[in-house]
Amino acid sequence: MKRILLIGIGRWGANHLRVLKSMPIELFVADDHEQQLSSANISESRRSTDARSLFPKIDAAVVVTPAPAHFETCRELLGMGKDVFVEKPITLVSSEAKELTELAGTRGLILQVGHIFRFDPASLWMRDAIAAGRFGQLKMLRAKFSGFKRPRRDTGVTFADSIHFIDLFNFLLGTPPRRVQAVLRDFFGRGLDDESLIVLEYDRGKGSPILATVEAGYNAPGKLREVTIVGTDSSAVCDYNVAQYKIRTFENRHVADGGTIKAEEGAVHQLEFPPEEPLRAELAAFVDSIEKRTPPLADGWAGFHAVRAVEAALESAQTEKWIDISK
Numbered sequence: 001m002k003r004i005l006l007i008g009i010g011r012w013g014a015n016h017l018r019v020l021k022s023m024p025i026e027l028f029v030a031d032d033h034e035q036q037l038s039s040a041n042i043s044e045s046r047r048s049t050d051a052r053s054l055f056p057k058i059d060a061a062v063v064v065t066p067a068p069a070h071f072e073t074c075r076e077l078l079g080m081g082k083d084v085f086v087e088k089p090i091t092l093v094s095s096e097a098k099e100l101t102e103l104a105g106t107r108g109l110i111l112q113v114g115h116i117f118r119f120d121p122a123s124l125w126m127r128d129a130i131a132a133g134r135f136g137q138l139k140m141l142r143a144k145f146s147g148f149k150r151p152r153r154d155t156g157v158t159f160a161d162s163i164h165f166i167d168l169f170n171f172l173l174g175t176p177p178r179r180v181q182a183v184l185r186d187f188f189g190r191g192l193d194d195e196s197l198i199v200l201e202y203d204r205g206k207g208s209p210i211l212a213t214v215e216a217g218y219n220a221p222g223k224l225r226e227v228t229i230v231g232t233d234s235s236a237v238c239d240y241n242v243a244q245y246k247i248r249t250f251e252n253r254h255v256a257d258g259g260t261i262k263a264e265e266g267a268v269h270q271l272e273f274p275p276e277e278p279l280r281a282e283l284a285a286f287v288d289s290i291e292k293r294t295p296p297l298a299d300g301w302a303g304f305h306a307v308r309a310v311e312a313a314l315e316s317a318q319t320e321k322w323i324d325i326s327k
Contacts, residue, residue: 001026002290005058007051007073009036012087013064019280020062023287028054055080060110060290062283063087066154071096074111078103083110083290085283088167089159089310090303097307101300110289112282112296113303115167119281121273122238122246126229127172135231138204141169141212142230147223156193158184158310161216165227167298167306169200169212172229176305177212178203178326182313187219194218198313203326234266247271 005028009017013031017040020027029042030051037047048054055061055076060083063073071091077084078100090113091097104111117123129135143165152160170176177200184193195217202210225240235250251266282298289296312323 002060002287003028003058004287005030005051005054005061006064007031007061008064008066009040010064015279016062016064016283019277019283022280023283025287028058030054052076055082058082060084060286062286064114067092067159068154071100074100075103078107078109078111081107081109083286085112085114085286086303087114088116088303089113089155089163089307090300091307092155092159094304094308094311097300097304101304104300108293110286110293110296111300111303112286112289113298113300113306114282115164115171115298115302115306116278116282117164117168117240118171118298118302119278119285120240120246121276122240122271123168123171125247125271125273126227126236126238127174129236130172130229131174134234135229135236136233137207137231138210139230139232140210141172142228143169143212143214144216144224144226146215146217146220148221149218149223151188151190151192151194151218156184156186156196157216157218158182158193158196158198158313162196162198162214162313163306163310165214165216166198166200166309167302168227169202169214170302170305170309171298173202173210175202176325177201177309178209179322179324180309180312180316181322182316184314184317193314193317196313198309200309201322243275244272245270246273 003026007030009031028046029040030048031037061077063086070086074084074086145161179201182198185195188194198214200212204210227238229236238247249269253264255262312325316323
């Protein structure tokens, strides 16, 4: 039975705690706040306010600390030969993400990044449908990840939320973007973005590139977690807020008719997926990876490419230019 340390049981870490406690592992827990540790119902010998004191006792760690602490924590764990799951973003600087990924590769260790949307059955269907040509030639991808909520204190909304769908698009298309352009706003005056609009350009290999947009923010009412895929033969809308019937497909086409173009609406299909908690799926995948030594679905390079695109978005917002990240 693997000995796994959960570092951080705050707002999101509490969900990790709930899931990990139900898994066939020996769980250790660390958090800076003794009161939270006491409520975790973990024996005193397997919990501490000093995470490093538990490092020698474990095989692997799940790092759910504020993002600025990810790099140093993960580097120390990997340096000690421990497998690591780290919540997104892997780091706040792509050069650090690359360093961690290369360190894990050199040491033969598992490094998985918490890009949770990769583990939703609807995401796997969309990836396979794109690869199979179900949509025809892709025209564009759109995503919205927004809603009225408390902003994170350690990062802006691009690092906190936009990165989810940036990584998802990388996953669906099987490649990172080649160029990025963005407009960001800081309505709260914190020095961190709280509204973000990003355009990503993906190389099709032939023909015009595929454009994808990601919109995120803390200000608009409601809660949006939606992805749209538009192709020449059909389109799909995926609503991640829905438990089972996440995807609707539309057999809509534009057809040339003499000197005009007709919009022909076709059949609409609702797709059902088994209800599965993506967090449980990704943590189960991590445990499976460290037991079987198989590469994770969201590895360190996935984390690196997502951070690199966010860096480009932040640079683009400052320069008001496209940022090339193809090299």
